[in-house]
Amino acid sequence: MAVLKVENLTKKFGKFTALDKVNLEVQKGEVYGFIGPNGAGKTTTIRVLLGILKATEGKATILGKDAWRDAVEIHKQIAYVPGDVNLWSNLTGGEVIDLFVKLRGTNNKSRREELIKRFDLDPKKKCRTYSKGNRQKVALIAAFASDADLYILDEPTSGLDPLMERIFQECVMEAKLAGKSIFLSSHILSEVEKLCDKVSIIRQGNIIETGTLDQLRHLTRTSVLIRTKQPITALKELKGVHNIEEKPQGLSFQVDTEELSNIIKYVSQFEIVKLESAPPTLEDLFMRHYKGVGGAL
Structure with missing residues (x-):
């Protein structure tokens, strides 16, 4: 059974079609790249997967459950990192990480400490003092510290320096080796090329190419x-x-x-x-x- 499956997904806003019959399938232990320029439909797809938007037509399932109807159940098994993280300004980074990890029902303190050290984050600072890169680190640490089955990452390295991007890539590969699935939306092609087993290219709401990197290279x-x-x-x-x-x-x-x-x-x-x-x-x-x-x- 596919961990994530999207069938003929269509999303319209009035007369504008943001997604037009999108099909995707992510298997267990797979890193799946979802690429396209800004405005192509990547974030809209992810919002449907997270149960934030309701599809106009078609179907989206995660771990066998309906993305819209079973959103609350699905959220217990997934971790999500957006491209622009907003945090509670009066909480410290460490408090936010603890909150997210507890919400998911895991409490692996050693994993939390290890990730804080690897991402070089000061968890005692208030979130309002953090740069964009540090806010991104908080979200990534919270995601990788939880024992999720599927990671949905929407431009997750936005604001990170090259060293931290490498740490992120290591975390993705560790999750993959542990049998987790990763759905990575990005326009950083080098990142996708390093990490992904399979890639879909989206353009103006349409999937125009899907395949493994080797399959796609035949077309270049x-x-x-x-x-x-x-x-x-x-x-x-x-x-x-x-x-x-x-x-x-x-x-x-x-x-x-x-x-x-x-x-x-x-x-x-x-x-x-x-x-x-x-x-x-x-x-x-x-x-x-x-x-x-x-x-x-």
Whole structure:
């Protein structure tokens, strides 16, 4: 049974369709990336999953329960971290963490202390004195200190410095190894690439691509930099070659991954002196889908 399942989920606000027949499925022990630019529908999807918004059509279930009807029961088994955390200004960070952990019925003090140390948080300070990054740390510590079955993380590293981002990534991998499921919404592609087993790309309320990173890489292009003894002729006429550019260090171009073998065979007859290739990234795929689409990335 899938830990999280969304079937033909549609959400309308008046005449505006924020989500249009969205389908997602997260399995036990899986880190699932949900990516797209701001305004694509990521947060709306998460609000439906949390039972904050009611779907116009379709169905969303978490751990076999209906996301809207059984929201109270579901919340006992999940941990949620938003991208912009608001805390009680008069409580200390430690008090807020304790409150959230107790609400979930767990009381693992050693885990709490370990996470406070790893995230380098001063738990004695009042929340009103915290920077955005420190507020984010409080929410992350509270989430990872609880024994949740599913972590729903919406832009969770917003405001964290690179060192703390690495700590966050370690916590996600530890949760995965413990058999927990993580649903990670992000527009930081490097983060998704490091952590996720599977990815869905959402654009204007529609899921436009879903698959493992390896499956998605077949749809992207490999960057090649080559220098040969003889000038390469007719390269631009070959199938799968794009963006040819002369550079001081050699000839630069992109190749559709499925054509790479044929292209290398062809250029080898010109006596290769230097050859560099960079594997396609999630960013390449992302940019390919969003090229020519308005809105901030």
